[in-house]
Amino acid sequence: MNNLTKILIADDHQLFLDGLKLIFSNIPYIEIVAEAKTGIQVIEAFELHQIDIAILDVNMPKPNGFETCKLIQQKYPKCKVIILTMYNENAFIREFFKSGASAYILKNAGKAELLIAIDKLNKGEKYISKELEKDFENIPKDDFVKTFSLTPREIEIICMLGKGINSNEISEKLFLSAYTVITHRKNILKKLSLKNTAELMSFAYEKGLL
Amino acid sequence: MNNLTKILIADDHQLFLDGLKLIFSNIPYIEIVAEAKTGIQVIEAFELHQIDIAILDVNMPKPNGFETCKLIQQKYPKCKVIILTMYNENAFIREFFKSGASAYILKNAGKAELLIAIDKLNKGEKYISKELEKDFENIPKDDFVKTFSLTPREIEIICMLGKGINSNEISEKLFLSAYTVITHRKNILKKLSLKNTAELMSFAYEKGLL
DNA sequence: TGAAAAATACCTATTTCTAGGTATTTTCTT
DNA sequence: AAGAAAATACCTAGAAATAGGTATTTTTCA
Numbered sequence: 001m002n003n004l005t006k007i008l009i010a011d012d013h014q015l016f017l018d019g020l021k022l023i024f025s026n027i028p029y030i031e032i033v034a035e036a037k038t039g040i041q042v043i044e045a046f047e048l049h050q051i052d053i054a055i056l057d058v059n060m061p062k063p064n065g066f067e068t069c070k071l072i073q074q075k076y077p078k079c080k081v082i083i084l085t086m087y088n089e090n091a092f093i094r095e096f097f098k099s100g101a102s103a104y105i106l107k108n109a110g111k112a113e114l115l116i117a118i119d120k121l122n123k124g125e126k127y128i129s130k131e132l133e134k135d136f137e138n139i140p141k142d143d144f145v146k147t148f149s150l151t152p153r154e155i156e157i158i159c160m161l162g163k164g165i166n167s168n169e170i171s172e173k174l175f176l177s178a179y180t181v182i183t184h185r186k187n188i189l190k191k192l193s194l195k196n197t198a199e200l201m202s203f204a205y206e207k208g209l210l
Numbered sequence: 211m212n213n214l215t216k217i218l219i220a221d222d223h224q225l226f227l228d229g230l231k232l233i234f235s236n237i238p239y240i241e242i243v244a245e246a247k248t249g250i251q252v253i254e255a256f257e258l259h260q261i262d263i264a265i266l267d268v269n270m271p272k273p274n275g276f277e278t279c280k281l282i283q284q285k286y287p288k289c290k291v292i293i294l295t296m297y298n299e300n301a302f303i304r305e306f307f308k309s310g311a312s313a314y315i316l317k318n319a320g321k322a323e324l325l326i327a328i329d330k331l332n333k334g335e336k337y338i339s340k341e342l343e344k345d346f347e348n349i350p351k352d353d354f355v356k357t358f359s360l361t362p363r364e365i366e367i368i369c370m371l372g373k374g375i376n377s378n379e380i381s382e383k384l385f386l387s388a389y390t391v392i393t394h395r396k397n398i399l400k401k402l403s404l405k406n407t408a409e410l411m412s413f414a415y416e417k418g419l420l
Numbered sequence: 421t422g423a424a425a426a427a428t429a430c431c432t433a434t435t436t437c438t439a440g441g442t443a444t445t446t447t448c449t450t
Numbered sequence: 451a452a453g454a455a456a457a458t459a460c461c462t463a464g465a466a467a468t469a470g471g472t473a474t475t476t477t478t479c480a
Contacts, residue, residue, distance in 0.1 A: 013317045014317070014320045015226070015229060015230075015294075015317045015320070015321070015324075016225070016226060016229060016317070018229060018233060018320065018321050019225060019226060019228060019229015019230065019232065019233070020225070020229065022229060022232035022233060023225075023228060023229065023232060084225075107223040107224070107225045107226070110224045110225070110228065111225065111228050114225075151425080151426055151427080152426090153426075153427065153428095154426095161408045162408060162409070162411070162412040163409060163412065164404060164405035164406055164408060164409025164412070165405075166405070166406065166465090166466065166467090167466075167467075168465095168466085176427090176428075176429090177428075177429055177430080178429095179428085179429050179430055179431085180427075180428050180429055180430095182466095182467080182468085183427085183428075183429075183430090184427080184428095185467080185468085186467095186468075186469075186470095189468080189469095190469095194374060195374035195375075195376070195468095196374055196376065196436090196467080196468075197407065197408045197411075197467075197468095198371045198372060198374060198407045198408065198410075198411050199372070199373060199374025200408075201372070201408050201411030201412060201415070202372040202373065202374075202411060202415070205411070205412075205415040361455080361456055361457080362456090363456070363457065363458095364456095376435095376436065376437090377436075377437075378435095378436085386457090386458075386459090387458075387459055387460080388459095389458085389459050389460055389461085390457075390458050390459055390460095392437080392438085392459095393457085393458075393459075393460090394457080394458095395437080395438085396437095396438070396439070396440095399438080399439095400439090405438095406437080406438080406466085407437080407438095
């Protein structure tokens with residue numbers, strides 16, 4: 001056994017990948033063994049390489065960071081996952097927990113924080129960005145649940161709506177009846193007391209859901 | 211006069227800035243003299259430093275890359291601007307022209323392309339990402355001009371839609387025929403090549419319209 | 421294991437949106 | 451003053467969203 005940490009990095013922007021590579025190129029105990037631009041490529045990379053830590057962008061396409069993380073945890077439970085997020089999307093803290101990831105870091109957190117996180121992960125600990133940690137404590141649990149009280153499925157549908165995908169298309173993509181999607185949309189609007197989807201999109205953006 | 215290119219970099223994500231810094235750290239003829247996370251910080255930096263090239267992220271907040279670019283060109287017309295964009299948003303090619311920027315590059319283009327662009331800019335030439343160039347040629351000029359840029363009335367209506375107000379209600383508030391509002395909405399979606407109002411809301415938020 | 425939450429699915433009726441037009445008037449700009 | 455752009459308004463048909471239900475199955479969690 002050696003103490004070289006083997007890392008996979010995944011983000012759909014080449015420049016960002018380049019940046020990460022250069023950041024890690026100075027660190028002797030870290031080796032980047034694979035990179036990917038989509039969730040599918042991540043899974044493929046796992047079949048070819050032995051990976052200790054996967055650094056995934058939340059907004060990565062096909063599938064997104066959380067989904068990819070779940071897949072990794074199922075097949076390779078020893079691998080730790082760091083989720084990188086753009087904004088302080090506190091609606092996703094729950095997703096983070098469910099996904100089984102070990103660290104959750106804001107992209108604007110800086111390089112030092114990344115290295116600290118990797119260090120903690122190697123010790124078997126978890127890590128969450130300072131800024132994100134605040135949200136945890138500031139928001140009482142009940143309030144938090146009440147404020148949004150959106151289920152993962154509902155959030156998923158909201159995100160798809162934001163891309164201009166309509167109920168029929170969503171039902172196809174998620175292998176659901178169109179009725180089900182319509183029911184979800186109805187529940188979302190009712191829960192949040194919103195008039196229509198346009199207002200829902202505003203809400204979603206203002207709460208950092210999108 | 212020296213041949214050292216002084217660069218400002220601006221993006222709201224620290225890791226991305228770090229990446230750019232490391233990329234340029236190997237290049238002897240380039241010096242990063244300032245960095246910024248918002249448009250305001252960019253303007254402030256211009257008051258403190260002599261800058262040859264500004265590299266701006268489109269999606270930077272307050273104000274966005276294009277707006278910031280316009281401000282720079284007004285006050286410091288000698289400075290060249292490189293706009294970095296996440297996706298192939300051809301809706302913004304026109305914005306790019308209006309802003310007076312000298313280069314327009316996709317973020318996933320890779321480091322080499324950035325260096326080529328800087329080289330061209332130093333020679334007084336312009337540069338556009340290969341992938342984006344395609345879109346230029348495909349779009350006939352007339353079509354191109356008609357395709358984008360929202361009128362004040364259209365923006366007003368978009369804002370109201372974001373509040374959940376529907377066509378009928380908008381027509382009442384603005385003392386217009388409902389037909390007129392519907393026509394405006396139709397024109398907006400066509401102009402921006404969007405599928406529906408949900409996607410329009412996403413567009414509006416992402417571009418800082420809402 | 422039992423209750424609660426989430427996800428699923430169906431039905432009807434009505435309203436609203438979208439897409440395809442055309443066309444006139446007003447405002448801006450050169 | 452002429453032309454372009456913006457704003458206005460109308461028509462039709464079809465697609466999609468919304469609102470009101472009900473109800474079963476699956477997951478989650480205490």
